[in-house]
Amino acid sequence: xxxxxxxxxxxxxxxxxxxxxxxxxxxxxxxxxxxxxxxxxxxxxxxxxxxxxxxxxxxxxxxxxxxxxxxxxxxxxxxxxxxxxxxxxxxxxxxxxxxxxxxxxxxxxxxxxxxxxxxxxxxxxxxxxxxxxxxxxxxxxxxxxxxxxxxxxxxxxxxxxxxxxxxxxxxxxxxxxxxxxxxxxxxxxxxxxxxxxxxxxxxxxxxxxxxxxxxxxxxxxxxxxxxxxxxxxxxxxxxxxxxxxxxxxxxxxxxxxxxxxxxxxxxxxxxxxxxxxxxxxxxxxxxxxxxxxxxxxxxxxxxxxxxxxxxxxxxxxxxxxxxxxxxxxxxxxxxxxxxxxxxxxxxxxxxxxxxxxxxxxxxxxxxxxxxxxxxxxxxxxxxxxxxxxxxxxxxxxxxxxxxxxxxxxxxxxxxxxxxxxxxxxx
Amino acid sequence: xxxxxxxxxxxxxxxxxxxxxxxxxxxxxxxxxxxxxxxxxxxxxxxxxxxxxxxxxxxxxxxxxxxxxxxxxxxxxxxxxxxxxxxxxxxxxxxxxxxxxxxxxxxxxxxxxxxxxxxxxxxxxxxxxxxxxxxxxxxxxxxxxxxxxxxxxxxxxxxxxxxxxxxxxxxxxxxxxxxxxxxxxxxxxxxxxx
Numbered sequence: 071x072x073x074x075x076x077x078x079x080x081x082x083x084x085x086x087x088x089x090x091x092x093x094x095x096x097x098x099x100x101x102x103x104x105x106x107x108x109x110x111x112x113x114x115x116x117x118x119x120x121x122x123x124x125x126x127x128x129x130x131x132x133x134x135x136x137x138x139x140x141x142x143x144x145x146x147x148x149x150x151x152x153x154x155x156x157x158x159x160x161x162x163x164x165x166x167x168x169x170x171x172x173x174x175x176x177x178x179x180x181x182x183x184x185x186x187x188x189x190x191x192x193x194x195x196x197x198x199x200x201x202x203x204x205x206x207x208x209x210x211x212x213x214x215x216x217x218x219x220x221x222x223x224x225x226x227x228x229x230x231x232x233x234x235x236x237x238x239x240x241x242x243x244x245x246x247x248x249x250x251x252x253x254x255x256x257x258x259x260x261x262x263x264x265x266x267x268x269x270x271x272x273x274x275x276x277x278x279x280x281x282x283x284x285x286x287x288x289x290x291x292x293x294x295x296x297x298x299x300x301x302x303x304x305x306x307x308x309x310x311x312x313x314x315x316x317x318x319x320x321x322x323x324x325x326x327x328x329x330x331x332x333x334x335x336x337x338x339x340x341x342x343x344x345x346x347x348x349x350x351x352x353x354x355x356x357x358x359x360x361x362x363x364x365x366x367x368x369x370x371x372x373x374x375x376x377x378x379x380x381x382x383x384x385x386x387x388x389x390x391x392x393x394x395x396x397x398x399x400x401x402x403x404x405x406x407x408x409x410x411x412x413x414x415x416x417x418x419x420x421x422x423x424x425x426x427x428x429x430x431x432x433x434x435x436x437x438x439x440x441x442x443x444x445x446x447x448x449x450x451x452x453x454x455x456x457x458x459x460x461x462x463x464x465x466x467x468x469x470x471x472x473x474x475x476x477x478x479x480x481x482x483x484x485x486x487x488x489x490x491x492x493x494x495x496x
Numbered sequence: 497x498x499x500x501x502x503x504x505x506x507x508x509x510x511x512x513x514x515x516x517x518x519x520x521x522x523x524x525x526x527x528x529x530x531x532x533x534x535x536x537x538x539x540x541x542x543x544x545x546x547x548x549x550x551x552x553x554x555x556x557x558x559x560x561x562x563x564x565x566x567x568x569x570x571x572x573x574x575x576x577x578x579x580x581x582x583x584x585x586x587x588x589x590x591x592x593x594x595x596x597x598x599x600x601x602x603x604x605x606x607x608x609x610x611x612x613x614x615x616x617x618x619x620x621x622x623x624x625x626x627x628x629x630x631x632x633x634x635x636x637x638x639x640x641x642x643x644x645x646x647x648x649x650x651x652x653x654x655x656x657x658x659x660x661x662x663x664x665x666x667x668x669x670x671x672x673x674x675x676x677x678x679x680x681x682x683x684x685x686x687x688x689x690x
Contacts, residue, residue, distance in 0.1 A: 075671060086641060088652070089653065089655075119527060119532075121531075121532035131642065135644075136641055139644030140646055143645070143646035147676050147678055148676065149676055266678045295678050295682075296675065296679030297678050316527070324529045324605075325631075326626075326631065327675060327682075327683070328646075
């Protein structure tokens with residue numbers, strides 16, 4: 071009954087979940103069902119008309135997924151969330167609510183390679199035009215603003231190099247331009263950085279990474295900060311104008327500060343269809359319960375490994391914001407004081423061949439295209455995640471030919487260092 | 497009362513305490529928010545009275561419309577106003593002529609008039625602005641969680657499965673109270689600019 075604020079770890083375990091009203095089950099049940107019965111015709115009509123709380127069909131909402139949604143919204147400090155099938159799906163659904171064909175959005179040049187591809191190619195075919203800006207040069211975002219700009223998109227900790235983005239500075243640009251700031255918080259997780267506290271209006275995640283944390287389930291999520299006023303100037307008609315598919319309902323008027331999450335659900339997920347499996351939602355929820363424990367261990371291990379690599383004669387440079395010598399260290403201290411994440415890159419003096427050699431010799435690190443697993447992972451971005459970029463774009467996004475990316479797991483750090491030592495040594 | 501951020505206990509006290517609610521601006525059109533807020537609150541057991549001079553002689557879900565607050569002819573606990581911010585003051589002034597006075601004046605999501613609020617509060621009436629009682633009821637009972645909304649409450653208790661016409665417990669543990677800090681800040685900035 072009190073208004074005392076529970077801590078992050080309490081929310082990670084409890085937010086959104088309660089004993090099942092029907093059975094008393096304490097763990098969140100997997101509601102593995104496509105559909106839900108209506109009480110009567112009037113109840114059905116109320117649900118379809120967005121007039122009543124309740125479940126219709128798992129492509130629109132599911133009770134297991136709803137627990138996941140509320141939990142991540144609580145951890146991020148948002149008003150509501152929508153879980154979808156993947157991080158990529160989250161990005162499509164978000165931008166569908168914001169952009170009309172011919173509109174633009176500004177994106178940081180340093181992004182996950184898959185996002186760069188999605189923005190450059192797939193979204194271009196929808197008439198959504200990406201304009202790139204440099205997160206190390208805030209003025210480049212200001213210069214990129216035009217009357218057609220509808221959003222700004224950045225990563226809090228940028229893939230692959232683990233650089234830290236100055237979210238507050240870019241949120242000032244977004245506010246001035248009258249557009250929402252979207253932050254992909256995948257590599258930080260809300261345990262390290264809560265972008266809404268720094269001015270983000272929308273947060274997206276690949277749940278596949280640290281939130282789920284065990285490398286077993288794909289998922290994505292959209293968190294509505296409840297901070298953006300969609301009603302001004304008819305710029306965001308999906309939110310401000312009467313929706314013909316819902317008998318003329320205006321989402322902002324009806325749903326207030328969680329209207330964006332509702333738009334993503336009833337206009338995005340419903341019509342585009344990338345629903346998250348309730349089973350995956352259950353797996354990810356289970357992962358989130360230990361997020362604070364895992365994330366701290368990930369960061370502590372990453373710092374130890376980065377320090378080891380920085381002192382190794384075969385290593386040319388280490389790009390990890392947790393190291394005091396790193397270019398992004400001051401930003402890391404401001405935005406991520408508990409740790410600078412666990413995904414970073416380093417480059418080898420021996421260049422491309424040395425990178426390939428290292429990857430092949432590692433025994434504990436798994437060579438694969440994912441991050442944020444309990445297991446330590448390694449990849450050579452230039453030949454994989456970022457391979458579809460041209461050479462100049464590879465270097466600009468921090469994935470030059472000599473660069474190796476690590477995602478540090480929660481094993482014993484001594485074992486990780488020993489594995490790197492043997493692989494670098496010979 | 498700080499109208500930029502309401503403590504959960506304030507809203508909870510109101511929704512647990514009031515029994516009758518007169519809704520000014522209630523609409524018979526079933527896609528209007530006032531219609532489905534009216535319907536929801538009636539289903540949760542509140543004694544609902546639709547007030548709208550344009551529909552006198554008709555009924556809303558079996559309740560006859562009245563033209564004005566003074567036509568209700570019996571005491572009401574709460575006035576819920578579904579009008580734009582610019583039309584709130586006359587309704588509040590009319591509410592202040594009622595005898596007995598209502599205990600609560602609630603202004604809908606998007607509606608805010610600080611001068612009208614101050615007037616009502618000066619005679620001991622509790623005021624809520626820019627909130628929806630349906631959303632708040634759904635939030636405090638956690639029913640709204642079904643839509644992925646952050647209820648900002650927690651509970652380890654087994655809740656009864658909700659059925660139509662049933663009151664739900666609003667007594668879950670609050671997470672900070674009211675809206676999120678970020679959305680409260682944004683709303684405050686907006687109200688200061690206007």
